[in-house]
Amino acid sequence: MILAAGEGTRLRPLTNMIPKPMLPVGGKPLLEHTICWLRTHGIEQVAINLHHGPWLTQAYLGDGSAWGVRITYSLEDRLLGTAGAVKKLQSYFDDTFVVVYGDVLTNMDLTGLVSFHQAKGGGVTIALYRVENPWTCGLIALDGEGKLLRFVEKPSPEDVFTDLASAGVFVMEPRVLDHIPVDTFYDFGHHLFPALLTEGVPLYGYPTDAYLVDIGTMEKYRQARLDVREGCLR
Numbered sequence: 001m002i003l004a005a006g007e008g009t010r011l012r013p014l015t016n017m018i019p020k021p022m023l024p025v026g027g028k029p030l031l032e033h034t035i036c037w038l039r040t041h042g043i044e045q046v047a048i049n050l051h052h053g054p055w056l057t058q059a060y061l062g063d064g065s066a067w068g069v070r071i072t073y074s075l076e077d078r079l080l081g082t083a084g085a086v087k088k089l090q091s092y093f094d095d096t097f098v099v100v101y102g103d104v105l106t107n108m109d110l111t112g113l114v115s116f117h118q119a120k121g122g123g124v125t126i127a128l129y130r131v132e133n134p135w136t137c138g139l140i141a142l143d144g145e146g147k148l149l150r151f152v153e154k155p156s157p158e159d160v161f162t163d164l165a166s167a168g169v170f171v172m173e174p175r176v177l178d179h180i181p182v183d184t185f186y187d188f189g190h191h192l193f194p195a196l197l198t199e200g201v202p203l204y205g206y207p208t209d210a211y212l213v214d215i216g217t218m219e220k221y222r223q224a225r226l227d228v229r230e231g232c233l234r
Contacts, residue, residue, distance in 0.1 A: 001086055001093075002034055004102035005051035005076050010217050019053045021102035022060065023221065026228035029060065030215060033105055033233070035067050038098070041110040047092055048102075049074040049085040080185055083192040086172075087180040094174060099188075101168030101214070105224050107233050108169065108210035117171040120146065122202035124176055124193070127169040129212050148203040151193045164205070167212050176201065 004021040021031040031048075038046060046069045050057055054075055064071035074089050086099060096118065098110065108127060117125035126148070141150040142164070166189065179195060180186050196203055211232050213224045227233065 001047040001049070001089065001097065001099050002031065002038075002102050003049060003082055003085055003099065004031060004057065005049045005079055005085060006102065007052045017053065019050070019057055020215070022053075022056055023215070025105060025215075025221075025224050026233075030105060030224075031057065031061065031102065032067070034100060034102070035061070035064070035069060037107065037110070038100070039068050041114075043098065043110075044068065045070050045072070047072045047074060047089050049076055049080075049088070051076045051079055080183075081187040081191075083180050083188045084184055084186040087177055087182065087186065090174070090177045093172075093177065097172055097174070099170045099172060103215045104168040104212065105215060105228075105233065106167070106169065106210060106212040108167070108208045108212060110169070113169070113206050113208075114171050116146075116206050117204065120202070120204045122147075122204045123173050123196060124201075125171045125204045125206050126193075127167040128164045128205045128207045129167045129209070130207075131165045142205045146204045146206065148193075148197060148205055151189070151197060151203075164207060167208065168214060 004019065006020060022029045025033060035046060046064060048057065048071060050073055054073070058073060061071055072092060074085065076085065080088060096114070098114070113125065113127055141148070143149055170188070176196065179199070180192060186192060193203065211227070213220055213227065215221050215224050
């Protein structure tokens with residue numbers, strides 16, 4: 001599932017009329033990069049949640065057949081949060097599945113991430129990368145086996161305990177969706193992951209040094225466009 005319902009407020013005025021995941025990077029929308037990356041790793045069924053300007057995304061991607069995938073759209077009249085959006089499509093997920101934030105541009109080894117997740121047998125595996133400003137991200141502490149010990153969403157600078165942050169790419173088992181309330185705003189970082197840790201559900205982290213940028217600000221958007229021109233995404 002690609003989470004693409006956000007309004008992209010930090011990228012205004014660019015996102016006044018265009019959904020953030022549809023902003024062009026290297027001559028094509030960010031969402032197209034994501035779909036091509038997923039398809040490269042064998043994914044053929046993709047769900048996308050939409051809220052801001054949904055018709056633009058639907059008109060461009062259609063049913064996904066042009067990229068070798070089948071797209072299911074989930075329209076949200078009101079935002080349900082990252083976890084709430086996945087909960088809405090619970091019946092769609094009957095096997096291990098991947099969740100990707102719609103503003104992430106990456107070429108990480110998704111196949112390796114899924115293999116790691118399956119070998120560990122946990123409920124969720126979170127891809128991790130190192131960041132320069134960890135207080136703006138969801139931070140994670142791991143034990144020697146890669147199991148999550150602690151998750152803190154956007155701590156204050158004085159409470160930073162690592163530079164390992166969530167990359168916005170997860171592998172999940174359908175059973176964890178039972179922990180999300182129905183038709184309620186619910187977030188992965190603020191709500192679900194801390195709740196799962198409290199309940200003893202095993203979660204794992206998968207550090208990666210692959211190319212990854214979170215296109216959440218004008219600075220990051222400019223960086224992504226420059227990186228693609230210079231071939232960093234290959």
